[in-house]
Amino acid sequence: MSKSPAARRLPVLAAALSIAAGGLAAAPPAEARTPHCPQLAISDGWYGDNQARIQDLIDTYGQCGAGAGHGKKPVAVFDWDNTVVKNDVGDATMYWLLRNSKIQRPARGDWHTTSRYLTDDAAKSLAAACPAGTSKTLPTGTDTKCTDEILAVYGDGKTGKGAAAFAGYDRRTIEPSYAWLAQLLHGWTPDQVKSFASAARTENLDAPADAVQTVGSNTRATAWVRYYDQQRDLIRTLKKAGFDVWITSASPEPVVDVWARGAGVDPDHAIGIRSTTEHGRITSHLKGCGSAKDGDDSVITYIDGKRCWINQEIFGVRGAAAEKVQPAAGRQVFAAGDSDTDVSFLRDATGLRLVLNRNKNELMCRAYDDSDGRWIVNPMFIEPKGQKTAPYPCATTGYTDHDGTPAPVRRADGSVVPDQRDSVYGG
Known part of the structure; x- marks a missing residue:
């Protein structure tokens, strides 16, 4: 693992920041918490203070945070392939x-x-x-x-x-x-x-x-796949602490359903690519989200499509509104991903955003820029990638637009993210 020092970031309990999508949900005060929160059991593989920061989030927003969610369970959403498991x-x-x-x-x-x-x-x-x-x-x-x-x-x-x-x-x-x-x-x-x-x-x-x-x-x-023990431990701890834990994946939903149980997630909390059916059999058309109707075949659990499906299936937002960033109280507290396909739902998380470094341009640009102090980067738990020697091209081509045109990566305020150097990697 790299000996490069991790950039210091704001703690989870920092004063609620304001982002363009809406103010972050305020965390309960430290004195409202008890010392008996469920604890992460596996320390191996976590970089820097990442485990401590995640534990702080669990302590803050979980059931031992003295009703942090005001009666509603805090939501955590994980990508699947190369986030909860190694390989696809x-x-x-x-x-x-x-x-x-x-x-x-x-x-x-x-x-x-x-x-x-x-x-x-x-x-x-x-x-x-x-x-x-x-x-x-x-x-x-x-x-x-x-x-x-x-x-x-x-x-x-x-x-x-x-x-x-x-x-x-x-x-x-x-x-x-x-x-x-x-x-x-x-x-x-x-x-x-x-x-x-x-x-x-x-x-x-x-x-x-x-x-x-x-x-x-x-x-x-x-020809092989492995569950990450660290992510199984994290999911188990989040659930024990009262979080509502979901999976979102750009693999077919029946496939994700089969794998999710091995990480402690029930199929009704897994969102994959959903197909329409006729007479009980799968068709070549896809279910819709937001303004896309069933059979439009235009929105799957992919980048902005993941945001739509999360808003629709987890938070009950219907119609075109599901395509938009929701107010802070209607978003996930924690999110984890590894790829540019996860950028939008990670950005929506109000507490912490865990990124497993697979050298994906837009995602790593946003994670290393860490504009609001809530991004944490970790090497992959199995076969972590080495350092990307060239800077991520954030200021020029790190973003892929709707038509496929490369463009600069921009923050919520429209400013351009400067090129970023890879600093959290395997070794």
Whole structure:
């Protein structure tokens, strides 16, 4: 782990700050707390004073904070992949589906039916690689040409020949390659998908760390997943202290449901990509959030879309208002994430924002800038990344706009975040 000193930040109990989205919820006074709050049990892996600051938040806002929430449970929201677990459960499921020939053929043989954002080049390439047949499912377990093309579109967002696979989408509300996994589950029931995810989960937990698998003709893919013990401990402690703990993930919800229980989170507190159903079977269309209706396929749990789904499903905000930052009393106290996909819901957290450093530009720009003193950065608990040698390009290209244009990262007041150097990393 880096010996670089962590920048000193304001403590959790600092006077409530005001941010553009609305004033932060005031913490109860220290004298109102008892000394018997649930305690984090695992110290290994926490950087600097991060564990102490999180414990202070638990002591302050939890049930031993003398009714800090005035009758309402404080909310904590975690991203899933590479935040609560090491590696990606959506990827693990996709590889299992392909190896076991569990992807059903597109309706009428038209790959456009699997995603409204799929380009003509991608639809043609997929049709050529995965010829029509009479079987219910594609023979991806044996037909490596078909598997390779699906992997290219899913993993790279390009066809096997390098053409763009998706176009015409809002880069702040949906990543169509993530959504495509949920859409390729069409034709199965949610319970059937859970059984697939469960099989993939068993494989990936049983596999040794650093295991790889061959998918298709020659793709060497990660074949293992591990829960972070530190995050399991944190979730357990938050719940014991009276927090309402949720998961939000850009993997399909039936998949997240299967994995969430292993971290102590019930499926009804997991928000993944939600698909519409017909006659009990998953379709290639997605449920809507905010102003997006079911079947618009435009808002998933991705960047600003995560904010929308959290506001809608956790805080009960309906319609276009769910797309907006809510008053402080209607937001999560704690949030944890690892990627630019988590930026919006992390910014909404009023108490602390835990970032696991995976060298993602916008997220690390905001975390290191720490404009309100409530961001904490930690190396990944398993295989932490080393220091990013070049500064994060915050002042120029760290932000990706709705149309995909790179732009400067800006604070809530509109000022530009200067480039930031990586200072909390593995070693």
